[in-house]
Structures are given as C-alpha cells and as structure tokens.
Amino acid sequence: MDATPRDTLHTLPTPCALLDEARLQRNIGAMQRRLDALGVRLRPHVKTTKCVPVAQAQQRAGSRGITVSTLKEAEQFFAAGERDILYAVGIAPGKLAAVQALREQGCMLTVVLDSPAAAEALAAHTRATGHAFDVMIEVDTDGHRAGVAPEGELLLATAHALHAGGQRLRGVMTHAGASYGCHTPEALQAMAEQERSRCVRAAERLRAAGLPCPEVSVGSTPTALSARHLEGVTEVRAGVYAFHDLVMHGVGVCALDDIAMSVLCEVIGHQRDKGWVLVDAGWMAMSRDRGTQGHAIDWGYGAVCDAAGRVIDGLAMAQANQEHGILERRDGTVDPTLPERLPVGTRLRILPNHACATAAQFGHYEVLREDGSLTRWARFNGW
C-alpha cells in the first residue's frame, strides 16, 4: 500500500517507518558539534539509515566521507555522488572484482582486513589484474569481533604482506562494539579511552616499523559520545546516533525523546483478560532484535507512544508474531481500561530496540517534517 500526498499520521498505511526530522537533525547536530570540539573528522556509518537525504544532512552539518557495511551501500552512495567511502567489514576475496570496478569508476573505496591470508588474496588479485587497493588494517581493541591485537606479530605481518603485495596502506581502524554492553558514564569513558589508546598504539607500532599509517579511525556511537579526548585519532565512525534507539537509551547516551524513528501501527484487537492490546506491527516490522533483553529496562520489542510521539508510560510490545504485536504493561499487571483507552483503530508509534535492524525492515521512511507535513525518503536493503 502506498502513501499519497494527502496522507496524515492517521491515514498513512501501517505499519510504516516514521522518521521525525526535528529529532534527526538534533541528533546529527549534537554528534557533529561533539566531534568538532574533539577536533576529529566524523565519517558517519550509513548502515543504520541507508538513505541519501540523511547522509546529505550529515554532510551539511560537517561530516566528511562515509562508512559502509556492504558493497551495495558503496554502490548506491557513490551513484548519489559520494566518493570517499570506507567499507568497514573484512573484505571477502570474492568481492575484490566488484571493489575494483567501483574504484575504476572513480570511487575512493578503501577496504579492511586483518590477516596475512586476506592480504595475500589481495596480492593475488593485484598480480592477476594489475589493480592495487587502498587498505586499512582492522585492530581488535575489545575482543568483540574481528581485528589483530595492537600488540603481537599479526599486525606487522599483515602490514608487511600488504606492503609487499603492492597495496596502499591507509592506516588502522577499530570498532569497540563492546561499548554496547556498558551502562555507566565511567564505563563508557573507559571503553572510549581503551578504543582510542589501543588503536593509536597499533598505528605507532606500524610507524616505528617504517610503514605508512596516515589514518587512525575509531568509533561507535557510545564511545563517540563518551570520549574525553581523541589524541592520535584522525576520524570517528558512528551511525546509529542519527536515529538513536532503546539500546542507546539503555546504554545511557540518549533520552527516549531523542529516538527519531518509530514504527507507526494501528490497534486491531484486545485480549481483555490478559491486558493485551494487539497491533498490526509484529516482528516483521520491529525486527527480531531483542537488544534491551539484558538491560535494566527490557522493552520487549519496543516502547509504546501515542500517535503524537508521547511515551505511554508502562506499556511495551512484550511479544510479537510476524504481523501481530502484543502490547502489555511492563510490570505484568492487567490494565482493564486499555481497550477503552486504546480502542480498535487507534494509531500508535513503537520505538525500536535497535534502529539498524528495524529500519532494515522497510523500503522507505515516512518523514514527519518540522512543519508537520509528511514526505517520503527512500532507503535500500540487501547486498
């Protein structure tokens, strides 16, 4: 079902991804001001939003270049005019021909890897085609995912393999994903400093070995919003800050009313004895992400707001089927007034646990402009 120019919050087809532009602009401005004050470049990660108008708003605020998580993002944003792109997932050898094709069209696409084996795959490609790559080495600063240790042999072995293979070594990068598990300002500051200092240490070791390392790239939304200084860092990557979500609220880096994207839905029924309100947005709309499961407040599949965006205290989407959401009081009590307060046909907004996952369930955003009018911004999915 498509929206029409005459649509309002009460007639938009449901479920849909509703984007509050005032909150979006506020989030974009706050992050940019923070990194300006810390004296580092912001290279936003577009994996959350996958939306050209959002990236353009980030650029107008002062960001430079973008970070992507898929080659599809690189292709789409390059087609929209962005040339400076970091593909921040370890490069699969099967993707090198597509990376080369983009680079030959003029895209300054940098790839990432973390092993001599991957460096050798690039070298083999370079020997066969004559095409060399811009490469950053991923550093593991929190034991969370990929990357070489900042100390140890693998960092230098990888760098030497890249150098010997004819690649252009652009620097080191890291992502402290473990910051999502922090819940106090002190823990976040400590994680931000760990991310910074270990990545800078890796850069110093490369330089001491006579290898080039112009860039030191770090980042996640929690650490970017918590770092006290970023000495030695040249750029920060962050993405979810543009929308924020209940996980960022649980981590402590945003307020509930900073969350810019919600799922607009409609009440379809009740189970009065159980205190349930059923809506036409289930896990297909919210995603299966249960990111607040281990938090002080477990929001189930989302926090419930009225159509105007005001939180309805105590209510959460406690359960979800594919196209059914079940709203209940978080404290488990049965509120017998819910069917009268939220009758069939009522419109509600559900704030998501994880904006990256929820946004990916939709092909576009219905954008609520600051003047109250609605417009539509496309996003894309897939690889």
Add this chain to the structure above:
Amino acid sequence: MDATPRDTLHTLPTPCALLDEARLQRNIGAMQRRLDALGVRLRPHVKTTKCVPVAQAQQRAGSRGITVSTLKEAEQFFAAGERDILYAVGIAPGKLAAVQALREQGCMLTVVLDSPAAAEALAAHTRATGHAFDVMIEVDTDGHRAGVAPEGELLLATAHALHAGGQRLRGVMTHAGASYGCHTPEALQAMAEQERSRCVRAAERLRAAGLPCPEVSVGSTPTALSARHLEGVTEVRAGVYAFHDLVMHGVGVCALDDIAMSVLCEVIGHQRDKGWVLVDAGWMAMSRDRGTQGHAIDWGYGAVCDAAGRVIDGLAMAQANQEHGILERRDGTVDPTLPERLPVGTRLRILPNHACATAAQFGHYEVLREDGSLTRWARFNGW
C-alpha cells in the same frame, strides 16, 4: 552486486539466500500428500516465501487459494493471477479502503477479526460505502495471540455484529502458534487435536445459533504435520513447511537436510585463539531471530554447512554483528584446525533458525535447480 548467468556457488555474490529446489519440491509434495490423505484442502501461507514461483509449485502439487499476512502479499499475488486469498491478520480499520479496492478488482479477499468493535468498524465502512466484506472470525485455541474463546459470549456477539452489519460470514479460523513450543510427537498430536476440536466447537456454536459457518480453517506447519484426523475442518493453512528451518527441526517435524533455504557466505577471517571463523553474513542476513534459544540444541544464528550443503558437525553461528557472523563450535571448545580447514575465501551455507525471518532479509532467491544450474526467483518485502 548482481548475479550473472555464468555464476556458480563459488562466484555468486555473498551473502545471498540460496534455495535448494529439490528440497523445496520434496517439502511441498510431502505436505500436500499428508493433507490429501486427511481429506482437507491446503491453503498455503505465502508469508514465508513471498515468491510467485513457489506458490505456483504449491498449486501444481494440489493446493487451493493462499493465505497472506499483509495486503502487499494480497496485491502481489492477485497481480500474479491468484484470486482466492485469506488475509489472516485481524483487519485494521485503516486498511478497509484498500481491501475494498482489491475486492472491486475481482480479488476474493476474505478478512479476519475477533471483536464486536472490529465488526462495528466494518459496519460503519459498509454504511458509508455500500461495500460489504467476506469475513472469518478468529478463534483462540491456544492462548497464544488473537481470537475469541470457542466458548463464551464474544464469539456469538462478534458473529451477530457482523451479520447485523451486512457482512458475509465465511466461517472460523485459528492458528495454534503454541505448537512451536512443542517438542514431542505426543505433544504435537495433542496440540493439533486441541486446535481442531476447539475451532470445530466454535463453528458448531455458530451453526447452532442459526449463523452461517461454511469454513473451518486451522493450521500451522507443526500441527498440519502431526494431526491424526481433521474431522470438521475444511482447510489447513501452513507456510514454513515449504522451506523448513532449525525451529521446525527442533520441534521435530523435519530433518536438517529438509531445510531448503540457506544463506551462502564467505569466510573473511579468523580469531585463532578463540576458535572463531568470521564470515560475511551477520544478523542482517540471518535476521535477529533466535528461535532455537530455548531448544535442546541452540544453533545461535544458524547451523553451518559446506558449500555443497553438508552439515559441518558441531559448528554454529554463535554470534553475529550486522555484517559479521562468528562461527564457533557449539560445545565451546577451540578447534585449532579451523583456519586451515576453512581458510579465507571458503564458501559456506548457513541454515536459518526461522525461514520466514531470514528470507525477509533478501529481495530474491538464488535457486539451485535439480540439474545443478542456478536461476533467480524474485520475492518481495514490506507492506
């Protein structure tokens, strides 16, 4: 990145949704034969596959009509020639105009509801437009979701409100979603009988009250594959059986090698000390569904197979980031031979927890035909 006609399993862009046509056809045939033997019509739920060639294969095997979970599915399948469609999610009043539009184009679209309030919304629409609807009443047979109790006042109150509003009462329908929580043949048979007997009871009460109730529609894949008889039932709805998945395996209604859809991915790195293999399919490809979390075997985000589809015993996608999957041994031991056995560039297939959720992360299926060739079938997402 798009596939080309020359692609093989070793060159297809990754991650992608790989569909094994031989397994698909086997699953479709097995369900159809079972329901033929039980003497009921199969109205497949297309919410899992959202793919016209799959629905056509189901129809060739003997299915009649389809079940949908969104109006987008109704619109897409009607455009592809299907006219007999049950929209099996309680109808939101905001969707009535779109339902009417489809019906006026010749789509025999039946809607579902479970309250006098929803029936009154239909009556108001009928008074305003003159258009009446075909309606089934949803019955709650397992306390799982929506629906009126088979006993009690609400069933008859809803039916009378529909009748008074001028709607055409097509019958009763139910879905025993609680069957997903069963893990023995005895529990599944009992749940199938509960679903059948309670829905038939609701139909009998309507008929005893002089109300029409030609159809009694039940179903889920586990109950459809477990029912010993279906007396009084006119049709069964099931969907995930076409693909099957690790949840269905855990419930006990399919073997691992019945699972027809997997995610093809490529190894991008290792964390040798931890026994991790990193691949280019994370939760964006697998979905965040953790449906086997409470099962005897928790597969994390998926079971790992080699490129030919043979299960690699003991390995699972234990963790996932957006575009990174982390494969580990399920028993938590570190296998030091993994980097040599599964080097960077190795292709693997990951079997999903929940086919409905994983398939929805993709815009098409790469179909491995029985002769070993590859083709592509489109699917759609969204609302």
